[in-house]
Amino acid sequence: MNMTCLHIRTSIVCLVICYIIPVLASGQSIIQVVTKTIDKDLPCGTYGSLRITGEKSEIEIHGWDKKNMHIKVQLISENKDRKSAEEELEYLHFSLNNEPNLVELSNTFIFPNWHTNIHGNLKTRYEVWVPRQYIISILNKFGFIKLYDLETRTTIDAEYSNISVNNYKGYLSVKSSYSDLKGDNIHSELECNADHADINLLTNGGKYHIEDKYGKINLKANEVFDLVNIRATWTPITIITNGMDRYNFDISNSYSDISLPDHKFDSYIKRFMNHTIFRLKAEKKPEISIVTSYENIDIK
Amino acid sequence: MKEVNRDILQKAIDQLPEFDPEPWLWHKIEVFLDFDQKISQASQALPEFEPEENQWNKIDLKLGVGNRKIIPLKRLATYSLAAAASLLIIFITIKHFSPAGKEHITISYSTEIKTLINNLPSAAKTELDSENFIKLCCSRNPDRCESPEISSLKYELENLNHQYSLLNSVAEQYGNDENILKAYTKIETARSRVIRELVSKLKS
Numbered sequence: 001m002n003m004t005c006l007h008i009r010t011s012i013v014c015l016v017i018c019y020i021i022p023v024l025a026s027g028q029s030i031i032q033v034v035t036k037t038i039d040k041d042l043p044c045g046t047y048g049s050l051r052i053t054g055e056k057s058e059i060e061i062h063g064w065d066k067k068n069m070h071i072k073v074q075l076i077s078e079n080k081d082r083k084s085a086e087e088e089l090e091y092l093h094f095s096l097n098n099e100p101n102l103v104e105l106s107n108t109f110i111f112p113n114w115h116t117n118i119h120g121n122l123k124t125r126y127e128v129w130v131p132r133q134y135i136i137s138i139l140n141k142f143g144f145i146k147l148y149d150l151e152t153r154t155t156i157d158a159e160y161s162n163i164s165v166n167n168y169k170g171y172l173s174v175k176s177s178y179s180d181l182k183g184d185n186i187h188s189e190l191e192c193n194a195d196h197a198d199i200n201l202l203t204n205g206g207k208y209h210i211e212d213k214y215g216k217i218n219l220k221a222n223e224v225f226d227l228v229n230i231r232a233t234w235t236p237i238t239i240i241t242n243g244m245d246r247y248n249f250d251i252s253n254s255y256s257d258i259s260l261p262d263h264k265f266d267s268y269i270k271r272f273m274n275h276t277i278f279r280l281k282a283e284k285k286p287e288i289s290i291v292t293s294y295e296n297i298d299i300k
Numbered sequence: 301m302k303e304v305n306r307d308i309l310q311k312a313i314d315q316l317p318e319f320d321p322e323p324w325l326w327h328k329i330e331v332f333l334d335f336d337q338k339i340s341q342a343s344q345a346l347p348e349f350e351p352e353e354n355q356w357n358k359i360d361l362k363l364g365v366g367n368r369k370i371i372p373l374k375r376l377a378t379y380s381l382a383a384a385a386s387l388l389i390i391f392i393t394i395k396h397f398s399p400a401g402k403e404h405i406t407i408s409y410s411t412e413i414k415t416l417i418n419n420l421p422s423a424a425k426t427e428l429d430s431e432n433f434i435k436l437c438c439s440r441n442p443d444r445c446e447s448p449e450i451s452s453l454k455y456e457l458e459n460l461n462h463q464y465s466l467l468n469s470v471a472e473q474y475g476n477d478e479n480i481l482k483a484y485t486k487i488e489t490a491r492s493r494v495i496r497e498l499v500s501k502l503k504s
Contacts, residue, residue, distance in 0.1 A: 031412045039404040056474055078475070082409065109474060121475025142470060143479050160467070160483040178463070178486055196490060214456060214490060234456075255449065294449070 063132030079120030254293035
């Protein structure tokens with residue numbers, strides 16, 4: 001009996017040592033996390049608008065076939081001690097405004113006058129389930145935005161908030177600064193005005209108007225693009241067309257080059273001074289139009 | 301306004317059954333109308349009684365006024381506070397679980413193992429050396445740095461340095477986390493790329 005107790009004690013001590021030593025060695029510490037969670041169900045119609053204004057927020061929106069909205073908001077405070085985490089959580093404010101056909105969610109930081117900086121970390125996490133045709137409008141800084149399974153009109157204004165869009169159909173307007181845009185299984189009319197944004201879209205067709213600088217653009221069509229119109233600078237561009245014969249091209253690049261998958265198009269490429277131009281217009285086909293500079297364009 | 305289906309309505313009115321009132325109905329109504337007058341006449345004919353002088357004392361004795369407990373003011377305040385608190389709790393509960401939009405608020409506590417540093421790493425020495433090299437080249441050969449390509453890269457480097465200080469102040473003020481670190485990585489990658497481009501173009 002005593003031997004068993006001794007074994008258990010030894011195992012516990014070993015476990016504690018195994019747990020604490022790597023933590024201390026890695027320079028990490030045990031952090032206290034206080035989370036205030038607000039769960040709310042709102043009855044709503046199939047059509048309406050959802051507007052989220054976030055600061056340091058992680059936003060996830062899911063479309064579903066129900067006629068109600070489910071909102072889960074977590075206000076999170078992380079600190080080395082629990083009391084400070086609780087105190088600093090008071091600086092993070094959340095508001096919900098429910099009007100007919102419009103739900104507005106927002107969070108902000110409000111500090112007392114004497115206060116300068118916090119000693120831990122504060123952030124907000126939104127998870128919202130809406131009817132999939134709900135109109136969405138999001139403004140966020142320093143976090144991320146994820147959209148799933150929507151068929152609607154969406155406007156996003158993101159600063160340091162990477163955007164990911166999955167299974168999306170409809171109109172999408174994105175203003176992005178230092179925020180990457182990643183899309184999978186989308187068929188949309190996209191209007192994107194970005195800087196320092198890596199744009200990576202796997203599409204089932206659609207219209208894509210993109211402006212970007214100091215980023216990267218990678219567009220892939222599983223079916224046929226209806227239109228691609230890119231204005232960029234210092235931004236490498238790759239377009240995977242799924243068949244070049246399906247399109248007209250009007251491409252111009254300054255101080256860099258254009259590469260094509262087949263030498264049969266080489267005669268359509270004109271080079272003079274620092275400019276490279278590729279024009280191929282035959283019958284009425286969807287157009288891929290690109291004007292860029294300083295970085296390569298790769299058409300596949 | 302034009303009446304729709306007037307014929308149908310007319311036909312329905314024609315088919316309604318007819319009733320004659322009972323012959324003594326009007327008499328009944330007349331009796332009812334005289335009721336108030338009859339009551340006021342009758343009330344004047346009622347006899348009057350005076351109560352005994354010590355009647356109130358008797359009632360007091362029966363109620364036990366002498367033994368009545370008087371609640372002290374302090375306790376009364378406590379009771380009032382308790383009642384107010386109960387009302388507040390009920391109000392909050394009703395507010396939180398209102399049927400218009402069921403809302404549930406919880407506070408949870410957990411622990412995580414991570415690094416909590418509220419400022420960002422500063423630029424590497426090699427990057428600072430490279431920036432000094434760029435400044436030196438541009439001061440020695442200003443015309444070279446006036447070209448559109450190099451001046452746009454120099455402008456971009458200034459912008460990225462500004463973004464770095466902005467991000468650092470956000471991390472200091474609101475806390476640092478994986479999203480801020482991702483943004484920092486993005487700025488640092490862009491800065492390295494711009495510095496590399498500038499150095500290679502100035503060396504060529």
